[in-house]
Amino acid sequence: MPTFGNTNVGVNWQTAYTDRLYACRYTCPDAGQAQSISWWGQTAGVLIRMAIYSDNGAGAPLNLLAETGEGTTVANNWVTLAISLTLTAATVYHLAWRLNGTCAGKWDAGAANQKRVSGTGQGYGPFPATFPLPGSTGFADANSVYCTYTTAPPPAVGQPLGDGLSFVFG
Numbered sequence: 722m723p724t725f726g727n728t729n730v731g732v733n734w735q736t737a738y739t740d741r742l743y744a745c746r747y748t749c750p751d752a753g754q755a756q757s758i759s760w761w762g763q764t765a766g767v768l769i770r771m772a773i774y775s776d777n778g779a780g781a782p783l784n785l786l787a788e789t790g791e792g793t794t795v796a797n798n799w800v801t802l803a804i805s806l807t808l809t810a811a812t813v814y815h816l817a818w819r820l821n822g823t824c825a826g827k828w829d830a831g832a833a834n835q836k837r838v839s840g841t842g843q844g845y846g847p848f849p850a851t852f853p854l855p856g857s858t859g860f861a862d863a864n865s866v867y868c869t870y871t872t873a874p875p876p877a878v879g880q881p882l883g884d885g886l887s888f889v890f891g
Contacts, residue, residue: 722870726745729865731863740842746834752808755806763825764794768792769800770818771802771804780813816866816867839852
């Protein structure tokens, strides 16, 4: 299945804390349906939630579009949680995560302000409807977080397109 985000296990470590939200900006190349989000963590046994936020048009996360249930990190490995969201081609999304404990994640160098970290005091639980931009900080990090999605197959030759027409080459 296709993905968008950073599927590499980054070369750098960064500690993530309970009282903050983290989001990293990536572009989804295709239209499709989000299936899961994966994040690389160092510490086992930390509860994690992940989400997808829209972009505010200036490269920062804005509105909550979908979120996962709760999962548990695995030492030095990916944790993958199911999510459902209809994705639009060539659209910027922010893949977000929050933890109920301290856990380091991996990252590579990224674009200016590609990662956004909220100010402190966010606690742990479901994601807020709007990403808390006041007090947040941008970083040039491409965190090891990605979304796996499916794309709709094109109609078969000779099959109706849904508008009474047929898809025929020849």
